[in-house]
Amino acid sequence: MKIAKTLLSVALFLCATSVYSAAYTQHGNFITINVKKQTAHGAKIVRLQVIDDKIIRVESTNESAFKPKQSLIIVPQNAKSNFKVIENGGNVIVSTSEIKAFVDENTGRVTFKDAKGKTILAESNIGGKTFSPFIVPEREIGVDSHLTESQKHGVSWHALFDSPADEAFYGLGQHQSEELNMKSKNEDLFQYNTKVSVPFVVSNHNYGLLWDSYSYCRFGNPDGYKQLNNLFTLYDKDGNKGALTGTYTQKDGYQIVRGEDSIYYEFALPDLAKAKAGKDLGVGCLPKGFKLNGSHVTYEGYIESPVDNLYRFILYYAGYMKVYVDGKEVVPQRWRTAWNPNSYKFTVPLRKGVKAKLLVDWYPDGDVSYCGLRAASPRSEVEQGKLSIWSEMTPDMDYYFIAGKNLDDVISGYRTLTGKAQVYPKWALGFWQSRERYKSSADIESTLSEFRKRHIPIDNIVQDWNYWKTDSWGDHTFESSRYPNPQAMLDSVHALNGRFMISVWPKFYSSVKNYKELDAHGWMYHQAVKDSIYDWLGYLGSFYDAYAPGARKMFWRQMDENLYSKYKFGIDAWWMDASEPNVRDCTPMWYRKALSGSTALGSTTEYFNAYSLVNADAIYNGQRSVNPNQRVFLLTRSGFAGEQRYSTATWSGDIGTRWEDMRAQMTAGMNYSISGLPFWGMDQGGFCVENRYVAAQQLYDKTGEENEDLKEWRELQTRWNQFGCFIPLYRTHGQWPLREVWNIAPESHPAYKTIVAYDKLRYRMMPYMYSLAGAVHFNDYTIMRPLVMDFNGDANVYDIKNQWMFGPALMACPVGVYKARSREVYLPKQRGWYDLYTNKYYAGGQTINADAPYDKIPVFVPEGSIIPFGPDMEWSDEKPAELINLYVYQGHDGEFTLYEDEGTNYNYEKGHYSTIKFTYNDKMNTLVIGDLNGNYNGMVKNRRFNIVYHRKGQTVANALDFDNISGTIVKYTGKSLSVKLE
Structure with a gap:
């Protein structure tokens, strides 16, 4: 389209x-x-x-x-x-x-x-x-x-x-401040690494x-965040009016103390300053010649408010950061790598004319780093x-x-306007292995082979950036010394029943042929080249103008000639990185606009947020033009309204490897999903790694010692993989230490065992998940569901940040705190609830303290649920689901529709798919398995259902021991049948 x-x-x-x-x-x-x-x-x-x-x-x-x-x-x-x-x-x-x-x-x-x-x-x-x-x-x-x-x-x-007081707001895309209900919140909407902005908001008022x-x-506040001196009277640490006290202490003891009328050190790139010499960067300047790496910086003093107000602050940070107001820690320690700063929002009530003591405690961990603290102009809470x-x-x-009558109805209206979501390839629901980065075809083949040798389920292996010759970004070719025969590599991946995804950026070095071809038509952005902005590898280049229809066609043709058709359609999916577009990290907003425009349609100022949408159009329509019956699949680092029609999913960018980063992905994923975009994922385990984890892994590699940091690293990876099992895309990725499960921990370690166990569970859930994928297309369904979607009316669920429904039948409750072995779980009042692992029943409308041992996160099933579990598999289409363990939960009427098709092509658009509707009558204890509707090539016409009836008061040691399940097996030939459950 x-x-x-x-x-x-x-x-x-x-x-x-x-x-x-x-x-x-x-x-x-x-x-x-x-x-x-x-x-x-x-x-x-x-x-x-x-x-x-x-x-x-x-x-x-x-x-x-x-x-x-x-x-x-x-x-x-x-x-x-x-x-x-x-x-x-x-x-x-x-x-x-x-x-x-x-x-x-x-x-x-x-x-x-x-x-x-x-x-x-x-x-x-x-x-x-x-x-x-x-x-x-x-x-x-x-x-x-x-x-x-x-x-x-x-x-x-x-x-x-x-907006009445009982209203709650959701959506706006994917943001990183651990906020779910956006009522009374402020959010700037722009695209950036880890930040996805979508101009869509939904209300619990349907x-x-x-x-x-x-x-x-x-x-929220239309005025934006302001510098501290524009809102408050500032005093230094000794009480003198006019500025805060900034104390800069190098690791060698050298110290600088000076007054600070604001804290605005967010874009301290030396090459940017050089490129724009003599122009106002709109940012402050750190002390000249001061060595940030390993230093300690504090900003302290007092802020005095002109009015009584609940002030909303935003902190920009890289390195380690804490913030205190009147001795209270309002921002517990946060960390982010120096090249990829983050932001965090917090509120502080301040009284008119009363000085509040402020301390910003900062430990930069790079030669260039970032720190900024701003606040929104005061507004009444009614107005806010x-x-x-x-x-x-x-x-x-x-x-x-x-x-709408409910929030699913509202999402359906959104897709009426912006386009139907595709049925995503079945393999995309399986496990993906990625890292930054596989450096050769031997890396790719040996890694996938190791998964198969260990019988660990996997579908997709991902080739990240720089498979090309280092100085040839954008030529879309494999460097021959490291990838001597790309076709043989792809054939090997497919022979191992894997899929291959490759990273392609909308970025080109100015020296490559593809840049010059696009540039000849006026389809390259030139500001970065003019300003000599070199990337982190030391080369000069820029991005193409995806807003030009001709540029999109040429961009795809270059990909097709060098990758897709060249290798016999052996590339299964595309990883569209930096699609914000991220011409340059960490630049002021105005300069980001200058770097990426003007566009073919108009100013970048007007078209600032939509680049990933038009870029997705290029690939989706390009691939369908040369191979119309292979499902397109794109993973993009940005996102925008309408991308679902281009079979595009989003991941949350280069997030940090800390517990607060993991928790932030929970709210980020829920709000992204309720923004109408159905497929979302993240770098499980985090991307940017703290030095302490790197050192811990290096020590282990030398001595075999698991020190405290390595113990935490392994638990973090375990908890994050448990979390990832219950979101649309199940993908691990990150910088060193390596993220393959055997590189995280040895086979005997509980981290290894647990990660593999959840991977296997993921594949057992394939009939359930793929049915949800079908519902996304046919019914405008949402897979990752904030609790408000299913339990609207229970005000307790409106801001639960760490629980969600994964489809209609599984409430995932991940653990986001180190060493936690239990956690509070709220069970919505509309249903009773079963523990997935033990079948223990709980009445709804209560908060319980749920067990969360190292090897499990709490997962609960609402009564009336029907869950089809499939066979044990090592890839998504290894075997047909001839036997399905059909879990039925007593206590409420329920239904579920099993959807199946050919998995990788567009024949479903021609009506080639099948459905079976299951209907459970609680009063009659009866399950009706409906007629088999539809037809497709390879369809299972005769199968068995092992109906496992879960009843109140019936607990078991391991309800997910699929090899030892007691149930009622029925043979199904495609005709409706009714089963009395005992």
């Missing part, structure tokens, strides 16, 4: 019946209202578009007419005709069978109500819609300026909606808002709790209101 073009032109309107009244005009499914009482920053025109019974689009402009534009995220929609428009009481009211939209004729304020007249969402009376003219700053345009004057001009807009904007946006969206630059305000 090509990127949808939605041209808002007069021709579109004239194709339908027109209606005119004093208050509005109607052209087909568009209703336009000219606001009567216009203000300088308010809307002049509001236009509604009825998409269907549950979706209404709202466009507003501060100008005299709407500008023509195209949408990158919205697919073509069928015009809705069954709705009514009336004028009543000063409102234009548009009604469908499910919702009503009221537009105030005087102000343009929009209110949404359900069919019974209950308000679902309303723009605020004051400030509901505000506009400011925007002109792209010259420094953001960069050297690739081919913008017309009109392309430099747009609007910044702010939308503000009332609606969603999708805004069609690709620029930098803010959720509203639904607030700000967009930096668009032609107009443009959002879609999506109502």
Whole structure:
């Protein structure tokens, strides 16, 4: 599917019946209202578009007419005709069978109500819609300026909606501050390594808002974070007014003490400073000549607030960092590698005129490092709790209101607008082995062979970056000395029943042929080359302009000629790294824009967040053009609304290897999934490694000694792999120490045994998981589910950050604390719950202290669940599921649909797949196995079901001992049958 073009032109309107009244005009499914009482920053025109019974689009402009534009995220929609428009009481009211939209004729304020007249969402009376003219700053345009004057001009807009106290918000993509419920939170929406921003938010009140904007946006406070001296009166550690005290102590004892009017050392790259000499970088300067690595830096003193307020702070950090306010540790120790800083948010209540003691305690661990502390301008908690969206630059305000009976319904509406998700390849649900990085074909083949020798399940092995000649990034070729026969390598991988994924970046060194070919057509970004920005290997290059249709076609052709068709379609999947695009790490926002534009469509400022979407389009449509029946699969480090239609998944980037990083992935994955994008994963075990773990592994390699750091490393890897078993993508990856399970720990170690055990469980769950993958496509399902999706109405679940449903039947409760051997688990009140491992039953609506020994994390099953477990396998299609252990849980009616197809092709689009529906009647203790519907090549027509009935009060030693299960075996020939469960 090509990127949808939605041209808002007069021709579109004239194709339908027109209606005119004093208050509005109607052209087909568009209703336009000219606001009567216009203000300088308010809307002049509001236009509604009825998409269907549950979706209404709202466009507003501060100008005299709407500008023509195209949408990158919205697919073509069928015009809705069954709705009514009336004028009543000063409102234009548009009604469908499910919702009503009221537009105030005087102000343009929009209110949404359900069919019974209950308000679902309303723009605020004051400030509901505000506009400011925007002109792209010259420094953001960069050297690739081919913008017309009109392309430099747009609007910044702010939308503000009332929100009751009991409302909770989710979505916005993937962020790293361990936040789930985003009510009263601030989140800057831009793409960056470990950060994925999606312009979609959902509410526990069963609606969603999708805004069609690709620029930098803010959720929450529209003003952004400010330097400390812009909000507070500062005092040094001795109480002198004017600045904090900065103390810089090198490891040799040399010390510098100076005043600091802000803490803003976030972009301290020396080559950037050199490249932009004489220009304002918008950042502070660390002491000249001070050696950061191994030093100790403190910022201390007092901050005095002008008002009583709960202040929201954001900390940028690399190295080890703690923050204290009035002696209280408000930020426990955090760490991040120097080249890849992180951010963390926290709140502190401050009182007017009262000095609060501040201490930022920082141990940099690199020659270049980062530290920044800012705060948001004060707002009342009522105002902070509203639904607030700000967009930096668009032609107009443009959002879609999506109502639903539940949150699955809302997600379905989102995919109606942005495109159906594909049925992802079956093997993608299996285990993936990756590392940074396999350096030769021998590495690839020997690693996969070792998995097979050890009988450890695996489907996919991943080739990370730099398989090419070091100075030839972007030529898409294997370096012959290390990969002498790539075709033989691929054949070997496939002979071992594996799949091969390869990393391809949208990045090119300026010396390679592919760069020059793209550049000849004007499809390369030049700012990095002009400014002599060399990458970490010491070479000069840049990224291609994926917004140009011709560039996308050429990019794919280069991949195809050098990789895909060249090796007989033997590459199974693509790893699209750095697709933010990350032309340069750790640069100020304005310079990031200059480095990646202007684009073929307009300024990078306007199109800042959508690069990964158009890049995914290049690969998806490219591969289908040359091999239309092999399923495309992309893994990308960024993500955006609509990527699901390009068979694209996202991983959470180069995260750290610490417990807080693992915990952050739980909320990151849940919010990403509820953003409507169904396939997400992470670097299990973390990517960037602390030096103490490296040293511990080196000691072990020399002496065989497992010191305390190595014990923690192995437990961290174990807990992270347990976590990874219950998310859509099950993939390990990271820097050294090596991440293959035998490199983590020896076979006798509980870490090894546990990781392998969960890997095997993952493959037992394949019938269950692949059915969920089918439901993603056919029913717009979500696999990784925040508890609010299934247990909305139980307020206790609205902000549980470390539990989720993995499909309808498994509640995963990972352990995110070192040495924890139990953890609290909340069991939602709507159901009773069974322990997956022991079958012990618990009533819902309570918090329990669940056992969590080293080798297990708590997993609970809601009563009424039906789970199909398949055979023991070492790869996803090793054997058909002729015998399925069908677990049925007493206490509630239930159903589940088993989905099967050919696993790797698009024949399902032609109707070649099968389903079997299971229905459990709790009152009658009866399971009905429905008819086998559908057909496909290789379908299992006759099979056995071993029905294992789990009942209250029945505990077992090991409910997952599939070799010793007591159940009722029934033979199934495709005809419906009813089984009485005893």
